[in-house]
Amino acid sequence: MNKKVKKILNVKNISIIRDNNYIIKNISFSINEYENWAIIGKNGCGKSFLLKSISTMIYPSKGEVEIYGNNIVGTNLWDLRKKIAIVSDELQKQYDEYATVKNIILSGFFSSIGVWQKVNKIQNRRANEILEQLNIQNLSHRIYKTLSSGEQKKTLIGRALVFRPKLIILDEPCNGLDVASKIDFLNTLRKLVSNGINLIFVTHNVEEIIPEINNVILMKKGKIHKIGDKKDILTENNLKHTLGIDLKLNYDNGFYWIQLYK
Numbered sequence: 001m002n003k004k005v006k007k008i009l010n011v012k013n014i015s016i017i018r019d020n021n022y023i024i025k026n027i028s029f030s031i032n033e034y035e036n037w038a039i040i041g042k043n044g045c046g047k048s049f050l051l052k053s054i055s056t057m058i059y060p061s062k063g064e065v066e067i068y069g070n071n072i073v074g075t076n077l078w079d080l081r082k083k084i085a086i087v088s089d090e091l092q093k094q095y096d097e098y099a100t101v102k103n104i105i106l107s108g109f110f111s112s113i114g115v116w117q118k119v120n121k122i123q124n125r126r127a128n129e130i131l132e133q134l135n136i137q138n139l140s141h142r143i144y145k146t147l148s149s150g151e152q153k154k155t156l157i158g159r160a161l162v163f164r165p166k167l168i169i170l171d172e173p174c175n176g177l178d179v180a181s182k183i184d185f186l187n188t189l190r191k192l193v194s195n196g197i198n199l200i201f202v203t204h205n206v207e208e209i210i211p212e213i214n215n216v217i218l219m220k221k222g223k224i225h226k227i228g229d230k231k232d233i234l235t236e237n238n239l240k241h242t243l244g245i246d247l248k249l250n251y252d253n254g255f256y257w258i259q260l261y262k
């Protein structure tokens with residue numbers, strides 16, 4: 001049987017303008033079910049603004065964003081945010097740092113920074129399921145402020161999972177993680193992908209591009225420089241042009257890494 005692949009996200013010619021400057025300009029792409037994407041580009045090229053606009057945190061100044069065929073303008077954002085979740089450092093700083101891990105996960109049900117409403121049995125069960133899925137049951141009662149950076153990131157992924165989104169958008173999730181925590185965190189993401197969740201992943205480090213990521217966007221000065229299949233786009237030449245430096249790109253068994261000095 002030929003199953004029709006659904007389009008999760010359709011970005012049509014969007015631009016974001018602030019103080020008369022184009023922060024991103026004329027960006028178009030679409031993401032289908034079963035696709036995982038990495039976005040790479042220099043500091044300030046517009047990656048975070050792009051992510052905020054595709055996760056309904058901001059409206060583009062021009063163009064359209066459709067999520068499962070619904071234009072984000074004129075659709076209930078509460079419903080769309082159940083399908084697409086975002087995790088970023090910026091959001092990481094907004095949570096109640098004295099809340100417990102479990103309460104932060106539960107706060108995802110209310111789109112709030114704390115839990116102010118009564119939690120029902122189903123919500124409680126889902127939070128326990130997530131703690132187990134992410135293997136952080138032992139952190140359940142810990143205060144967010146006292147967690148390591150990697151533990152905080154897992155907690156926020158947990159919060160993003162409450163409504164079983166199809167797509168999780170991650171803005172540089174491995175920032176501040178040591179090598180062991182990075183591997184642990186990336187393995188958690190691999191497990192989520194194997195359970196049917198799709199990722200959009202912004203990173204500065206190609207070593208974080210897990211084998212499950214099959215598409216890449218290279219951004220330069222607010223525009224898409226290259227886009228497409230990972231094996232065609234993630235080349236030494238393309239990265240040199242995107243990052244504006246000389247480098248050597250290595251590849252082995254599904255993983256990439258960069259050597260800066262040749």
Ligand SMILES: Nc1ncnc2c1ncn2[C@@H]1O[C@H](COP(=O)(O)OP(=O)(O)OP(=O)(O)O)[C@@H](O)[C@H]1O
Pocket residue numbers: 018019021023041042043044045046047048049050
């Ligand atoms: N109000 C504003 N007016 C003009 N430019 C702005 C404004 N707000 C943000 N910018 C600029 O928009 C650009 C894109 O920012 P964005 O945060 O999307 O970059 P980024 O690619 O995520 O960078 P990084 O890798 O450092 O996270 C930056 O150069 C920033 O200085």
Ligand SMILES: [Mg+2]
Pocket residue numbers: 047048049171
């Ligand atoms: Mg950014």
